[in-house]
Amino acid sequence: MTPGNLFTKWGVSGIIRVKCDSCNYISSKQKLYRELSNPGVRGRKTAEPNRSLAVGLINTSIAATGAQRLLSAMNKPVPCASALQSQLNEVGRKVRECNEENMSEHRFQLQNILENGGFPRDTPIPAEADRQYNNPLRNSRGNTPFAPATQTRDVLAENLTPQKKIIAFNHENKLCKIGECARRRGVEVDCPGHEGCTATLSVEENAGDEKRGGRKLASILTSGSHPITVDKLCTDADGRMAEGFGDEMKSKQGVTTEHYLDTVHLNRAVAKAISRARITPQLVTEHPCKSKEHRQAINRLADSIAWRAEREVRAANQKFGNRKDLAAQSITAAIPALIKCYEDKHNLCRKYSLVCDGEKCVHEYIPKFARGA
Numbered sequence: 001m002t003p004g005n006l007f008t009k010w011g012v013s014g015i016i017r018v019k020c021d022s023c024n025y026i027s028s029k030q031k032l033y034r035e036l037s038n039p040g041v042r043g044r045k046t047a048e049p050n051r052s053l054a055v056g057l058i059n060t061s062i063a064a065t066g067a068q069r070l071l072s073a074m075n076k077p078v079p080c081a082s083a084l085q086s087q088l089n090e091v092g093r094k095v096r097e098c099n100e101e102n103m104s105e106h107r108f109q110l111q112n113i114l115e116n117g118g119f120p121r122d123t124p125i126p127a128e129a130d131r132q133y134n135n136p137l138r139n140s141r142g143n144t145p146f147a148p149a150t151q152t153r154d155v156l157a158e159n160l161t162p163q164k165k166i167i168a169f170n171h172e173n174k175l176c177k178i179g180e181c182a183r184r185r186g187v188e189v190d191c192p193g194h195e196g197c198t199a200t201l202s203v204e205e206n207a208g209d210e211k212r213g214g215r216k217l218a219s220i221l222t223s224g225s226h227p228i229t230v231d232k233l234c235t236d237a238d239g240r241m242a243e244g245f246g247d248e249m250k251s252k253q254g255v256t257t258e259h260y261l262d263t264v265h266l267n268r269a270v271a272k273a274i275s276r277a278r279i280t281p282q283l284v285t286e287h288p289c290k291s292k293e294h295r296q297a298i299n300r301l302a303d304s305i306a307w308r309a310e311r312e313v314r315a316a317n318q319k320f321g322n323r324k325d326l327a328a329q330s331i332t333a334a335i336p337a338l339i340k341c342y343e344d345k346h347n348l349c350r351k352y353s354l355v356c357d358g359e360k361c362v363h364e365y366i367p368k369f370a371r372g373a
Helices: 048-057 064-073 081-116 177-184 210-222 241-253 263-276 292-320 324-341 347-352
Strands: 007-010 013-016 125-133 151-158 166-173 230-235 258-261
Touching: 048 064, 048 081, 064 081, 081 166, 125 210, 125 241, 151 210, 166 210, 210 241, 230 241, 241 258, 258 263, 263 292, 292 324, 324 347
Parallel strands: 125 230, 230 258
Antiparallel strands: 007 013, 125 151, 151 166
């Protein structure tokens, strides 16, 4: 029995019949896959391998075209792009629904934790949030006044438990293949708004408006069957997400949200500011300005000061715990001590610093004449 031209491709799998070379007998059709039930949907049922491929692709960085090239190089059945994209759309919808149900369940669990701890279920909780872009913002710096991105995502995680689970997610998108194809044919369509549109923002809108993203995150938290309020929000310092979040939380729930800055972003911001500053060469190195050695010395100084500032913040938070007023006073008093520390004068360190005791901080890479020694 040998297979003839009796193979019908169905995605990455297919249906086969075999033919006898001696008597020309042709067997009945045999599916080389198992089917998924599609209740209420007419037509051929979905093959499990096709759905499995879509599930794998949605968790990787390659798209339908990349999958086609990979399968072709392996000499495997290659599904058409439209069928593969249809499977990806279906899997994406299912994943979104599962994620929304999962985040709603997490919010319900947080309310149970508050209740078991003796607090009302509507007690405000601390949280942290940030925005990510599909393109590195540095790639188009100076070329556009807006964020050079077509897709963004805002993620909010709770800080009530050590797991820090995600409880709210907002996605914004400017891309719409259907609208783009229609405009190429001369049909005037506006994105978003037409049937089948995948865009949530128009091309003219600013994808970098974190204030809008903050409002949407707060709206997601305060709506639904398990509303959550946030009174402390930790974000980075390069956006206005906390402002939009606080405005929405205040208008919907009447809760005032305090804004805190992330120490990791603070570290990077301090290091970047120092490395960009105009520093006299003799302060950090004996090499001439703009030389490789001078730039390396500036970067070492920036990293050292940023590391020291972060350590002071963490030490104050660890020592004073929830007494944020005392932690703020300690950090403020440590600023002049930090400056004197880099001059090898540790009298203020012994009194105000929580990191340097006057003996362990030695900045060997800074010339002695610059340290006043």
